[in-house]
Amino acid sequence: MKKFILCMLPIIVYSSGANASSTLTFSTTTNTPTYLEAGMTISSVGGGENVKTNSGSWYSDLKGGSSTWELTTGSNFDLLSIDTLHYDSGESSTWKGWLGGIEVISQTTNAANSSWTFSSFVNLDKVTLTVDGFWTDGRFDNLEFQPSAVPLPAAVWLMGSGLLGLMGYSRKNKGQSLAA
Numbered sequence: 001m002k003k004f005i006l007c008m009l010p011i012i013v014y015s016s017g018a019n020a021s022s023t024l025t026f027s028t029t030t031n032t033p034t035y036l037e038a039g040m041t042i043s044s045v046g047g048g049e050n051v052k053t054n055s056g057s058w059y060s061d062l063k064g065g066s067s068t069w070e071l072t073t074g075s076n077f078d079l080l081s082i083d084t085l086h087y088d089s090g091e092s093s094t095w096k097g098w099l100g101g102i103e104v105i106s107q108t109t110n111a112a113n114s115s116w117t118f119s120s121f122v123n124l125d126k127v128t129l130t131v132d133g134f135w136t137d138g139r140f141d142n143l144e145f146q147p148s149a150v151p152l153p154a155a156v157w158l159m160g161s162g163l164l165g166l167m168g169y170s171r172k173n174k175g176q177s178l179a180a
Contacts, residue, residue, distance in 0.1 A: 021080060021146035026053040040077075040145060043070045045128065057085065057141040060131055071127040076148040079121035083142045084114055091133035098126040115142075123148040 022038040035042045035051035035058075042051050042058070048067035052059050060067065071079070079097065095118065097105040105120050121127065 019147045019149060021144050024058075024143040024145075025056055026058045026141060026143075027056055029054045040071060040073050040143075043072070044068075045070050057139040058143075059139045062131060062133070064133065066130055066132040068128055068130040071129070071143075071145075072125065073145070073147070076123050076125050077145050078148055079118045079124065079127050080144040080146060081115055081117045081142070082140055082144070084116065085139040085141070091131070093132075094130045095121070096128045096130075097121045097124040098128065099124055 022040070024037045024040060026035075026037070028037075030053045031050050033044045033050055035053060044050055045068040048069070049060060049062055051069060052061070076099070079095070084093075092108050092110045094106060094108040095116075096103050096107075097120075104124070107116075107118065107121075109116065
Protein backbone atom coordinates (compact mmCIF):
# COMPACT_ATOMS: atom_id res chain seq x y z
CA MET A 1 0.00 0.00 0.00
CA LYS A 2 2.79 2.39 0.94
CA LYS A 3 4.59 1.73 -2.35
CA PHE A 4 1.39 2.37 -4.28
CA ILE A 5 0.82 5.70 -2.53
CA LEU A 6 4.41 6.78 -3.07
CA CYS A 7 4.17 5.86 -6.76
CA MET A 8 0.91 7.74 -7.24
CA LEU A 9 2.02 10.92 -5.47
CA PRO A 10 4.30 12.20 -8.30
CA ILE A 11 1.58 11.45 -10.84
CA ILE A 12 -0.92 13.55 -8.92
CA VAL A 13 1.58 16.39 -8.40
CA TYR A 14 2.84 16.52 -12.00
CA SER A 15 -0.46 15.86 -13.77
CA SER A 16 -1.14 19.60 -13.90
CA GLY A 17 1.67 20.20 -16.42
CA ALA A 18 1.77 22.97 -19.02
CA ASN A 19 -0.56 22.82 -22.02
CA ALA A 20 1.06 22.49 -25.42
CA SER A 21 0.21 25.20 -27.92
CA SER A 22 -1.04 24.60 -31.46
CA THR A 23 -0.36 26.70 -34.55
CA LEU A 24 -2.73 27.05 -37.49
CA THR A 25 -0.73 27.23 -40.72
CA PHE A 26 -3.71 27.30 -43.12
CA SER A 27 -2.00 24.77 -45.38
CA THR A 28 -5.18 23.63 -47.20
CA THR A 29 -6.99 25.62 -49.88
CA THR A 30 -10.60 26.41 -48.89
CA ASN A 31 -13.40 28.84 -49.59
CA THR A 32 -16.08 27.66 -47.17
CA PRO A 33 -18.15 29.11 -44.31
CA THR A 34 -16.19 26.95 -41.81
CA TYR A 35 -12.52 25.95 -41.54
CA LEU A 36 -11.10 23.40 -39.08
CA GLU A 37 -7.43 22.86 -38.23
CA ALA A 38 -5.58 21.67 -35.10
CA GLY A 39 -8.81 21.55 -33.08
CA MET A 40 -9.85 25.16 -33.81
CA THR A 41 -12.90 26.02 -35.90
CA ILE A 42 -13.10 29.34 -37.76
CA SER A 43 -16.61 30.23 -38.94
CA SER A 44 -18.09 33.08 -40.95
CA VAL A 45 -20.60 35.05 -38.85
CA GLY A 46 -23.87 36.51 -40.14
CA GLY A 47 -23.46 35.45 -43.76
CA GLY A 48 -20.23 37.40 -44.11
CA GLU A 49 -17.22 36.43 -46.16
CA ASN A 50 -16.22 32.75 -46.28
CA VAL A 51 -13.06 31.48 -44.62
CA LYS A 52 -10.57 31.50 -47.50
CA THR A 53 -7.18 29.83 -47.23
CA ASN A 54 -4.52 29.46 -49.87
CA SER A 55 -0.73 29.22 -50.06
CA GLY A 56 -0.40 28.74 -46.33
CA SER A 57 -2.41 31.75 -45.12
CA TRP A 58 -5.96 32.84 -44.29
CA TYR A 59 -6.94 35.77 -46.49
CA SER A 60 -9.75 38.21 -47.10
CA ASP A 61 -10.77 39.91 -50.31
CA LEU A 62 -13.37 42.14 -48.71
CA LYS A 63 -14.55 44.82 -51.11
CA GLY A 64 -15.80 47.28 -48.49
CA GLY A 65 -17.95 47.15 -45.39
CA SER A 66 -17.01 44.63 -42.73
CA SER A 67 -16.92 40.91 -42.14
CA THR A 68 -16.69 38.88 -38.94
CA TRP A 69 -15.33 35.42 -38.17
CA GLU A 70 -15.63 33.37 -34.99
CA LEU A 71 -12.84 31.18 -33.57
CA THR A 72 -13.77 28.34 -31.19
CA THR A 73 -12.21 25.11 -29.90
CA GLY A 74 -15.03 23.46 -27.95
CA SER A 75 -13.37 24.36 -24.63
CA ASN A 76 -11.67 27.40 -23.14
CA PHE A 77 -8.44 28.48 -24.80
CA ASP A 78 -5.78 31.19 -24.80
CA LEU A 79 -5.09 33.10 -28.04
CA LEU A 80 -1.32 33.63 -28.11
CA SER A 81 -0.24 35.25 -31.40
CA ILE A 82 -0.81 35.68 -35.14
CA ASP A 83 1.20 37.00 -38.07
CA THR A 84 -0.40 39.53 -40.42
CA LEU A 85 0.37 40.58 -43.95
CA HIS A 86 -1.72 43.55 -44.95
CA TYR A 87 -0.70 46.33 -47.25
CA ASP A 88 -3.57 48.85 -47.08
CA SER A 89 -2.83 51.28 -44.26
CA GLY A 90 -5.72 52.49 -42.17
CA GLU A 91 -7.83 49.35 -42.56
CA SER A 92 -8.57 48.02 -39.09
CA SER A 93 -9.08 44.59 -37.61
CA THR A 94 -10.70 44.06 -34.23
CA TRP A 95 -10.17 40.97 -32.08
CA LYS A 96 -12.65 40.36 -29.25
CA GLY A 97 -12.44 37.68 -26.57
CA TRP A 98 -15.63 36.17 -25.14
CA LEU A 99 -16.43 34.05 -22.10
CA GLY A 100 -19.95 32.81 -21.41
CA GLY A 101 -21.46 35.17 -24.00
CA ILE A 102 -19.83 38.25 -22.45
CA GLU A 103 -17.11 40.25 -24.19
CA VAL A 104 -14.17 40.34 -21.79
CA ILE A 105 -11.39 41.88 -23.93
CA SER A 106 -10.99 43.74 -27.22
CA GLN A 107 -7.99 44.81 -29.31
CA THR A 108 -8.12 46.87 -32.53
CA THR A 109 -5.18 47.44 -34.80
CA ASN A 110 -4.35 48.55 -38.31
CA ALA A 111 -0.71 47.54 -38.25
CA ALA A 112 0.59 45.95 -41.43
CA ASN A 113 3.17 43.19 -41.76
CA SER A 114 3.59 42.38 -38.11
CA SER A 115 3.11 39.74 -35.46
CA TRP A 116 0.53 40.33 -32.77
CA THR A 117 0.86 38.89 -29.32
CA PHE A 118 -2.33 38.55 -27.33
CA SER A 119 -1.07 38.56 -23.74
CA SER A 120 -4.53 39.09 -22.18
CA PHE A 121 -6.61 36.81 -24.43
CA VAL A 122 -6.77 33.98 -21.86
CA ASN A 123 -9.47 31.56 -20.70
CA LEU A 124 -11.89 32.40 -23.53
CA ASP A 125 -14.55 30.20 -25.11
CA LYS A 126 -14.78 32.28 -28.31
CA VAL A 127 -12.76 34.93 -30.16
CA THR A 128 -14.19 37.06 -32.97
CA LEU A 129 -12.26 38.89 -35.66
CA THR A 130 -13.90 41.77 -37.55
CA VAL A 131 -12.17 43.44 -40.49
CA ASP A 132 -13.36 46.71 -42.02
CA GLY A 133 -12.75 48.45 -45.31
CA PHE A 134 -11.14 47.13 -48.46
CA TRP A 135 -9.13 44.15 -47.27
CA THR A 136 -8.33 43.05 -50.81
CA ASP A 137 -4.99 41.57 -49.78
CA GLY A 138 -5.22 41.04 -46.03
CA ARG A 139 -3.62 37.79 -44.88
CA PHE A 140 -3.25 36.03 -41.53
CA ASP A 141 -0.89 33.17 -40.79
CA ASN A 142 0.58 31.15 -37.92
CA LEU A 143 -2.32 31.64 -35.51
CA GLU A 144 -1.11 30.18 -32.21
CA PHE A 145 -3.39 29.11 -29.35
CA GLN A 146 -3.40 26.70 -26.43
CA PRO A 147 -5.99 25.13 -24.14
CA SER A 148 -6.53 27.20 -21.00
CA ALA A 149 -4.93 25.86 -17.86
CA VAL A 150 -7.43 24.05 -15.68
CA PRO A 151 -6.75 24.40 -11.96
CA LEU A 152 -6.71 21.23 -9.91
CA PRO A 153 -9.93 20.88 -7.96
CA ALA A 154 -9.80 20.87 -4.18
CA ALA A 155 -10.88 17.23 -4.24
CA VAL A 156 -7.43 16.20 -5.53
CA TRP A 157 -5.72 17.81 -2.57
CA LEU A 158 -8.25 16.26 -0.19
CA MET A 159 -7.66 12.85 -1.74
CA GLY A 160 -3.89 13.29 -1.41
CA SER A 161 -4.11 14.28 2.24
CA GLY A 162 -6.50 11.37 2.85
CA LEU A 163 -4.01 8.93 1.32
CA LEU A 164 -1.23 10.33 3.49
CA GLY A 165 -3.51 9.96 6.52
CA LEU A 166 -4.19 6.32 5.65
CA MET A 167 -0.48 5.73 5.28
CA GLY A 168 0.14 7.24 8.73
CA TYR A 169 -2.71 5.22 10.24
CA SER A 170 -1.38 1.94 8.82
CA ARG A 171 2.10 2.78 10.10
CA LYS A 172 0.65 3.49 13.56
CA ASN A 173 -1.21 0.14 13.54
CA LYS A 174 1.97 -1.70 12.52
CA GLY A 175 3.82 -0.12 15.43
CA GLN A 176 1.11 -1.16 17.90
CA SER A 177 1.03 -4.77 16.68
CA LEU A 178 4.81 -5.08 17.10
CA ALA A 179 4.66 -3.71 20.65
CA ALA A 180 1.97 -6.19 21.73
